[in-house]
Amino acid sequence: MTRAQQTVSIGLLFASTQLYLALFLQLIPLPSIISEEIIPVLPLWALVSFGSYLLAKLGYGVLTFNDVPEAHAELMKEIDLAREDLRTKGVEVD
Amino acid sequence: MAPRNKYSVILPTYNERKNLPIIVWLLNDSFTKNGFEYEIIIVDDASPDNTAEIARQLQTAFPNRIILKQRSGKLGLGTAYVHGLQFATGNFVIIMDADFSHHPKFIPDMIRVQSTKDYDIVTGTRYSGKHGGVYGWDLKRKLVSKGANIFADTVLRPGVSDLTGSFRLYKKDVLEKVITKVQSKGYVFQMELMVLAKAMGYSVAEVPISFVDRVYGESKLGSSEIAEYATGVLSLWMRV
Structure with missing residues (x-):
């Protein structure tokens, strides 16, 4: 991270902490339904959303994790080829 | 004409008697087909199965291609790369596993991608591309791997999709500079190398690779490996 990015993030x-505190302490007037029912649970909501995002990313990642059986089949053929050739070159192969 | 590039492959071995000849054969096949200059540096940690004897037979079979460096005991992967690097005469270094999970056929892809924008590092990724992927992994293994990667990605944000992969092409001077700063061993070693390189401002490109899990022998992944990995990521997080 560059210094500029660091300064901006800090x-x-x-x-945002200042803003949240001001809202939480009702220094900025808002309808009571928002300041009493929504503002206090906002951090929890953010945490749960972040967790869900990570879980979704994990699920998607596992689902799209490619299987490559053809790579295995190809390798097996090449190993046999290599064995034969190596024997003629005087290398011990089991 | 620019001087010809040479690629040094460092293969740390410990009881790879069965695998070593075949991986060397595949490497030779891949390099010579594409007309690249190469050498293979085998760093053997005094394997009880006498891997070194096989390496000497390979030196005869592939003259002037194989350098064998023996060490007195099992000193670990990280130090094997540092050790092997001293003897590398190429201007590029390739690091890969010697057990066929990494196929040398992807090396020409890496070399081509490297030359497009003169990248410092090209890393193989199992998570993207048509040819990228794994063989022989069940759902649990995929879940752990992907989970570990997302965890590291969230905490460290390296901008590389396959952080724990260990099939990579480095400019030799870049690897030499980064490797002196690496502190961790085992699983975390490759990850730290990449995170540090990124932090030092080196450019990194990715190439999709297929990963065929150990054809011979077992790869282990238990709760102690997972714990080691998690502490490794966190300690890196504190450092960079």
């Missing part, structure tokens, strides 16, 4: 983190 700044953003600081600003």
Whole structure:
């Protein structure tokens, strides 16, 4: 991370904590339904969303994890070929 | 005309008597078919199965291609690369497993990609491309692998899709510089190498590779390996 990125991230983190605190302490007037029901659970919501995102990414990754049986078949043929050739070159192969 | 590139493959071995001749044969096949200059440096950690004897037979079969360096005991993968690197005469170094999980047929792809933008590092990835993928992994193994990768990716954000992969092409001077800073061993070694290289500003490209799990012998993945991996990622996180 460059210094510029570091400064920007620290700044953003600081600003968003300040904003959240102001909202949480009701320093910024909002309808009571928002300030009482939504603001307090916002951090938890963010955490759960992040977790779900990671889980979804994991699920997608495993689903799209490619199987390559043809690579195995090809390798087996090449190993046999290599064995024969190596024997003629005087290398011990089992 | 620019001086010809030479590729040094470092193969650390420990009880690879069965695998070594075949991987050397495949390497030779892949390099000579494509007309690349190469050498293979075998760093053998005093294998009880006498891998060194086979390596000497290979030196006769493939003259001037194979350098054998023997060490007195099992000193580990990381130091094997450092040791092998001292004897590399190529301007590029290739690091791979000697057990066929990495197929040399992908090396020409790596070399071609490297030359497109003069990349410092080209790494193989199992997670993308039509030819990328694995063979012989069940659902659990895929889940652990992918999970480990997402964990490292979230914490370290290296911008490389296959952080723990160990099939890579390096510029020799780049590898020499990065490897002196690496502290970890085992699983974390490859990951640390990549994260440090990225942090030092080296350019990295990716090539899809297929990964055929150990044809002979077992690859191990238990809870102690997972714990080792997790602590490794976290300690790296504290450092870079």
